[in-house]
Structures are given as structure tokens and as C-alpha cells.
Amino acid sequence: MKRAFPILAVLTALLLAYAFYEAIWVAPMERTMGDVQRIFYYHVPSAWTAFLLFSVNLVASVIYLVRGNAKADAVALVSAEVGVVFCTVVLVTGPIWARPVWGIWWTWDIRLTTTLVLWLIYVSYLVLRKFSDSSQTPKLAAVLAIFGALDVPLVYFSIWFFRTQHPQPVIGGGGSIDPRMLHVLLINWLAFSCFAFLVCWSRYRLELLQREVEEAESLESLSGVSQ
Amino acid sequence: MSSIKFLYAAYIATWVIQGLYLGSLVRRYGRLRQRMKDLGKGK
Numbered sequence: 001m002k003r004a005f006p007i008l009a010v011l012t013a014l015l016l017a018y019a020f021y022e023a024i025w026v027a028p029m030e031r032t033m034g035d036v037q038r039i040f041y042y043h044v045p046s047a048w049t050a051f052l053l054f055s056v057n058l059v060a061s062v063i064y065l066v067r068g069n070a071k072a073d074a075v076a077l078v079s080a081e082v083g084v085v086f087c088t089v090v091l092v093t094g095p096i097w098a099r100p101v102w103g104i105w106w107t108w109d110i111r112l113t114t115t116l117v118l119w120l121i122y123v124s125y126l127v128l129r130k131f132s133d134s135s136q137t138p139k140l141a142a143v144l145a146i147f148g149a150l151d152v153p154l155v156y157f158s159i160w161f162f163r164t165q166h167p168q169p170v171i172g173g174g175g176s177i178d179p180r181m182l183h184v185l186l187i188n189w190l191a192f193s194c195f196a197f198l199v200c201w202s203r204y205r206l207e208l209l210q211r212e213v214e215e216a217e218s219l220e221s222l223s224g225v226s227q
Numbered sequence: 228m229s230s231i232k233f234l235y236a237a238y239i240a241t242w243v244i245q246g247l248y249l250g251s252l253v254r255r256y257g258r259l260r261q262r263m264k265d266l267g268k269g270k
Contacts, residue, residue: 020238036230039237046241085248089241096237100230195245202252206259213262220266 005201012194019184019191027184039097040181045189046089047115049196051152053083054122058149061142073138074211076145077129078203080122082196087119102165111166114155121148 023041030037060076063069094112095105106112125144129137159166177185 034230036233038234042238042241082248085244089244092240092244093237096233096240100233199245199249199252206252206255210255210259213259213266216266217262 005198008194009198012191012198015187015191015194019188022184022187027181028178030181033101036097036100039093041184041188043090043093043097044185045192046086046093048189049192050083050086050090051156052193053079053086053196053200054118054149054152057083057122057145058152061145061149064138065142070211071208073142074204074207076142078200078207080125080129080145082200082203084119084122084126085199086192086196087115087122090115091119107165109165110158110162111155111164114151114158118148118151118155121151 019041023038027038027041029035056079057076060072060079063072064076094115098107099105121144125141125148128144129141132140134140158164
């Protein structure tokens, strides 16, 4: 496993470079927005990756609640943390795209607002995990994660049910996309997903190590007290 | 600001955010390594 990580890291870096090249030089230019539309190749894959990570967080949280498995709890924490990073990218690149296209940085549109709420829910989840010392924290966090995950389909499908400024979904929403653009979009999503997997892997190892150190420290302090 | 600058800004912002997070992971690894060293000394 230790050998696989650097190999996967190099492959992911190459894939990210190739995806960047495709997004900037190969994908056709959109007629109305021009080059700024290429933000799409970072904005949408980041959103999909965040949704994927929040779904992993949901599954791991349910497993933790049902079985009390500590590794599932670690996976839930890691996926939420990395998911928040990708969701932050979405919330930053969205307004940068909106400014030249809509003429405004932000509007309280249903898609934008539900995405901001999603980000706030998972930031609250991380704050709860960081600052609460109670032994019940993982259980409370798992319940919060289940409620948080309810916002993911709301974010995705909100543009079907409400009048919105945001474009219709690329897949499954009746929208159409040039096949060459779709190809570049999927390459970028693959690259972002591989990158997210590697980051999660590192963070998961860090989390397990941190728990081992905390356990060793508490054992040491206990042995200090007994002597 | 021309629209191409918004494109650059979005791509740079993406990697700055990811880089800051990776940096925080490296710092956390460093702190953990220090705690492990301290534990080793305690024994």
C-alpha cells in the first residue's frame, strides 16, 4: 500500500495536467460566454466530487451508528473534511464565473443558497468534531451528517423545481451539452475524483495515527497517575 | 477585468484552496510526529 501511494500520486498529477490541457485548449469555446465558460470544467467536477464525498460521509455515518465501527467514524470525518474543501472551491469559483456572465457576484438564488447551506452544515459538523470532547460526539456528528446529506439532493434538484438563474444540470436535467465538452468535463471529474481519493487516503492515515497517539498519551498519563 | 482574467482567477483560486488544505495536512503530520517523539522520550 505504501508503494501504491506515490505511483497513484504521479498518475493523478499527470491526469490533472491532461485535464487542464483539455479544459483550456481542447474544449470548444462556448458561443455566448466565451472563454470564461471554461470555469465550468473546475466548478462542476468540484461540485460532483463534494456531493460524492458527502454521500460517502452519509454511508460511513450510518455504518457507525449501526455497528459502532471506529474506522467508519474516521471515514465519515475525513470525507466531510475533504468534501468541505471541494464545496469551498464551488462557492469561490461560482461567483467568479457569475460576475462576468450575470453581472453580479452573488444572488440569493435557490441553487446558490442551498449550496451555501450545505457548506455551513458540514462546517458545523467539523466544528462539532473539533471542539466537543464528549464521548457522544461521534454519534451526534453522525446524526448531523444524516440531516446534512438530505441537502445534497435538494441542491442538485433545486433547479428543476424552482425558477432559478443557475443553468440546468448537465446530466439528467433535460439540458444539452456538446459531446466534446462532456468528454472534457468527465476527464476533469475523473482527475478531481482521483485527487480527492488521494487526499482522503492521506487524511485517513493521519486520523488513525492521531487516534493512536491520543490513546498512547492517555495511557501514559494514566500510568503516571498510578505510580 | 476582461473575462479571461476571471477564468485565470477561478483556476488559481481552486489550487490555492487545495494547496492551503494540503499545507494544513502537512503541518498536522509535523505536529503529530513531534507528539510521537515526545511520547518516545517519556518511555
